[in-house]
Amino acid sequence: MLKKNEFMILTVVSVLLAGLILASALLDRANRNLQAELVQRQAYIQQSVQLEGLYVEMIKAVAELSERAQDPALRKVLTDQGMTVQTALQPQPQLAPEAQAEGLPEELVIPGGQTNE
Numbered sequence: 030m031l032k033k034n035e036f037m038i039l040t041v042v043s044v045l046l047a048g049l050i051l052a053s054a055l056l057d058r059a060n061r062n063l064q065a066e067l068v069q070r071q072a073y074i075q076q077s078v079q080l081e082g083l084y085v086e087m088i089k090a091v092a093e094l095s096e097r098a099q100d101p102a103l104r105k106v107l108t109d110q111g112m113t114v115q116t117a118l119q120p121q122p123q124l125a126p127e128a129q130a131e132g133l134p135e136e137l138v139i140p141g142g143q144t145n146e
Contacts, residue, residue: 088112 031039088107092114095103104114 091103092107092112094100095107095114107114
């Protein structure tokens with residue numbers, strides 16, 4: 030038979046082990062809930078990435094429409110969503126400085142050090 034001290038020690042150890050098992054079960058359940066939430070978030074992000082191209086095209090279309098129609102309401106919708114609409118300036122083709130002068134230069138440099146006069 031067990032002595033009274035041994036019985037008390039074993040009882041305390043078994044209560045502590047039961048508490049640890051209960052804590053482990055609760056933490057396991059919480060961990061599974063967090064994992065399920067993480068999987069849902071990952072699925073949402075994956076779907077968002079797949080639709081990103083469509084969203085960009087939609088935003089471009091609305092921005093172009095607001096510029097063509099000069100519609101301040103459409104521009105306000107974009108700015109309310111954090112988008113900045115800038116008017117794209119069409120660059121005019123410019124000639125190189127040599128071509129702007131009258132005619133071609135009289136001396137042409139040919140690679141290899143030769144000149145054509």
